[in-house]
Amino acid sequence: MAIETNSHITHRDPSATENGPSNGLHSELDHLVSMYRQMYLIRRIEEESARAYAQGKIGGFLHLYIGQEAVGVGAMAALKPEDYVVTTYRDHGIALAKGMSPNALMAELWGKKTGCSQGLGGSMHMFDEPTHMLGGYGIVGGHIPLAAGVAFASKYRGDGRVTLCFFGEGAVSIAGFHEGVSLAALWKLPIVFICENNEYSMGTPLSRTMSVEDVTTKAIGYGMASDRFFADDVQEVERRIRQAVDRARETSLPTLVEVRTYRFRGHSMSDPAKYRTAAELEDRKKKDPVIRARAKLLSDGYPESKVTALEQEVEDEVTAAVKFADESPDPDPSILEATTYDGPFAS
Amino acid sequence: MARNIRFREALREAMIEEMERDERVFLMGEEVGHYQGAYKVSEGMLDKFGEKRVIDTPIAEGGFAGIGIGAAMVGLRPIIEFMTWNFSAVAFDQILNNAAKLRQMSGGQFNCPIVFRGPNASAKQVGSQHSHAMEHFYATVPGLKVVAPAYPSDAKGLMKAAIRDDNPVLVMESETLYSVKGEVADDLDVIPLGRANVVRQGKDVTIVAYSRMTHVAMDAAAQLEKEGISAEVVDLRSLRPLDEDTILDSVEKTHRCVVVHEGWPYGGVGAEVADRVQRLAFDALDAPILRVTTLDVPMPYNAKLEQLCIPQPDRVVAAVKRVVYRGQA
Numbered sequence A: 001m002a003i004e005t006n007s008h009i010t011h012r013d014p015s016a017t018e019n020g021p022s023n024g025l026h027s028e029l030d031h032l033v034s035m036y037r038q039m040y041l042i043r044r045i046e047e048e049s050a051r052a053y054a055q056g057k058i059g060g061f062l063h064l065y066i067g068q069e070a071v072g073v074g075a076m077a078a079l080k081p082e083d084y085v086v087t088t089y090r091d092h093g094i095a096l097a098k099g100m101s102p103n104a105l106m107a108e109l110w111g112k113k114t115g116c117s118q119g120l121g122g123s124m125h126m127f128d129e130p131t132h133m134l135g136g137y138g139i140v141g142g143h144i145p146l147a148a149g150v151a152f153a154s155k156y157r158g159d160g161r162v163t164l165c166f167f168g169e170g171a172v173s174i175a176g177f178h179e180g181v182s183l184a185a186l187w188k189l190p191i192v193f194i195c196e197n198n199e200y201s202m203g204t205p206l207s208r209t210m211s212v213e214d215v216t217t218k219a220i221g222y223g224m225a226s227d228r229f230f231a232d233d234v235q236e237v238e239r240r241i242r243q244a245v246d247r248a249r250e251t252s253l254p255t256l257v258e259v260r261t262y263r264f265r266g267h268s269m270s271d272p273a274k275y276r277t278a279a280e281l282e283d284r285k286k287k288d289p290v291i292r293a294r295a296k297l298l299s300d301g302y303p304e305s306k307v308t309a310l311e312q313e314v315e316d317e318v319t320a321a322v323k324f325a326d327e328s329p330d331p332d333p334s335i336l337e338a339t340t341y342d343g344p345f346a347s
Numbered sequence B: 001m002a003r004n005i006r007f008r009e010a011l012r013e014a015m016i017e018e019m020e021r022d023e024r025v026f027l028m029g030e031e032v033g034h035y036q037g038a039y040k041v042s043e044g045m046l047d048k049f050g051e052k053r054v055i056d057t058p059i060a061e062g063g064f065a066g067i068g069i070g071a072a073m074v075g076l077r078p079i080i081e082f083m084t085w086n087f088s089a090v091a092f093d094q095i096l097n098n099a100a101k102l103r104q105m106s107g108g109q110f111n112c113p114i115v116f117r118g119p120n121a122s123a124k125q126v127g128s129q130h131s132h133a134m135e136h137f138y139a140t141v142p143g144l145k146v147v148a149p150a151y152p153s154d155a156k157g158l159m160k161a162a163i164r165d166d167n168p169v170l171v172m173e174s175e176t177l178y179s180v181k182g183e184v185a186d187d188l189d190v191i192p193l194g195r196a197n198v199v200r201q202g203k204d205v206t207i208v209a210y211s212r213m214t215h216v217a218m219d220a221a222a223q224l225e226k227e228g229i230s231a232e233v234v235d236l237r238s239l240r241p242l243d244e245d246t247i248l249d250s251v252e253k254t255h256r257c258v259v260v261h262e263g264w265p266y267g268g269v270g271a272e273v274a275d276r277v278q279r280l281a282f283d284a285l286d287a288p289i290l291r292v293t294t295l296d297v298p299m300p301y302n303a304k305l306e307q308l309c310i311p312q313p314d315r316v317v318a319a320v321k322r323v324v325y326r327g328q329a
């Protein structure tokens, strides 16, 4: 069932690939450098998180984004800083791509007071108001209507912002998906629904979760525009998502986008992923989006020495974030009540 | 003869035995089959019974809960697993408005012999959306039965009773109990729903608990004993129907009562027990009834704050000392 290249999937709009930033070759290369840097940062943060988890510094569930980096980074590149993002528990990469600081992210994973959610949310609940990261959510599909609500508010206020809502293909079966997407279409809300189809929902392969594997066929029923493509190439992701974002911003119309991707790790740290073969994983790793972006940089003429320097910079940033998390204090119990209600409250 | 087995094995044995004796019983839920169960409760069951009777579902709690209810109306006996009870909130409408009400609103024409089961309450640092103790929400609903075992033996016997019951029964399994071992008699059959168990005899105070909190209460009782306070521990096992007699008998003996549970303090099982005790055994009481519950906030991720929120033995000890008037006021 493996589809080898993008061309095997119908491109709903053939002009899609012509829409990249048109501000000259040089800045285009700079832009790719910046996207590669983000992808590499996400990859390294996730690897360090896995190590910290093994050391017991991170508790609970840890769902890694390794393999999917091109989706978050490419999609976010199509946004303005004031645009909103809502996602699932697999949220670290999305939060970093939206601009959250590695320090705030690591400290949150450590459960520290300096974390983005003061150590109260943890891995699955990354919230960062300054970067308009409106959270990672733990109930599959529960955030989809919520994201539509955020877009509703943008339309209501006329603030011109777009909302990106990420979810896995597993979420497509749940009522919240239908209800959220359906209302967004009915009320013409400025939102892009991005289904990150990584072929597995926990241990269940796509073939056993959906009667029709093409998620975008659902869009027909809602009268909504859709797009479907592979996410190995971050520049391609940006181009395609930009179309949907423009549609949302300019005409306040939602889009349902399915991006095919793959997670290299198990569903969470506790999942040994026995349901797939080593050969399958090896095959998918050949299309590693981070390695691909690096190769593209070099072939576009960016000197290897500068790539290595950038990678070293990221290493230092990650080391600093781990140190920051290690050295930060635990939150004080007094924040529990204060964060439960706004204002004084006596139950 | 008895064997020392884990809580999850006891549940599995109950399901297997009931599926072997009754063709109408089947198991359905996310990852119950090929993945061998998210918490390995159903490990091996797919091999044994095949895909017809061990059924993997997409993430569609409302859908598969409803499918179970419909199938039960017309004669099957489904066991529906929620990966955790936290996710049952998505299916709450089906359980509340269909499963619980079908019999009454059809004038007794339709039964709904279904079991909903899965791990409940807090795990370790899984954040607020994965840590609810959900039993309170369901125990308030007439038409449902709710059980919450603390030991493998009870888990097996109550699960068997739940499967044979002609009503919707909810089995709340504490996520943190699955690997706990206990003796299960080889010839153990059904343990009737609605009967509490005095798991520790004592004379100074009654501690009422269930599920994992029974173990917390037992730890507290052991500590109290060292300080010369004799605590009796009543393990409710069943929250609806609630075994009033066993609670009242114990309080009449000890004259004091502390209720421990993992749900929030507002309303709930603790409030229900406290109300019944003060109403039906008022004269026996020598002190106010205290409740030890999870703090009145969503569950925080930070490990220390999480421990602070969930009832620990020392909080039970402190509550007991207050009702026996030994310690701080």
Ligand SMILES: Cc1ncc(C[n+]2csc(CCOP(=O)(O)OP(=O)(O)O)c2C)c(N)n1
Residues within 6 Å of the ligand: A090, A138, A139, A140, A141, A167, A168, A169, A170, A171, A172, A198, A200, A201, A202, A267, B030, B059, B061, B083, B087, B090
């Ligand atoms: C309502 C609900 N049911 C079940 C779960 C448990 N669960 C968490 S993630 C997951 C799989 C989701 O897969 P998918 O949507 O494809 O996203 P992915 O993890 O692959 O990114 C399941 C079953 C949940 N969190 N919420």
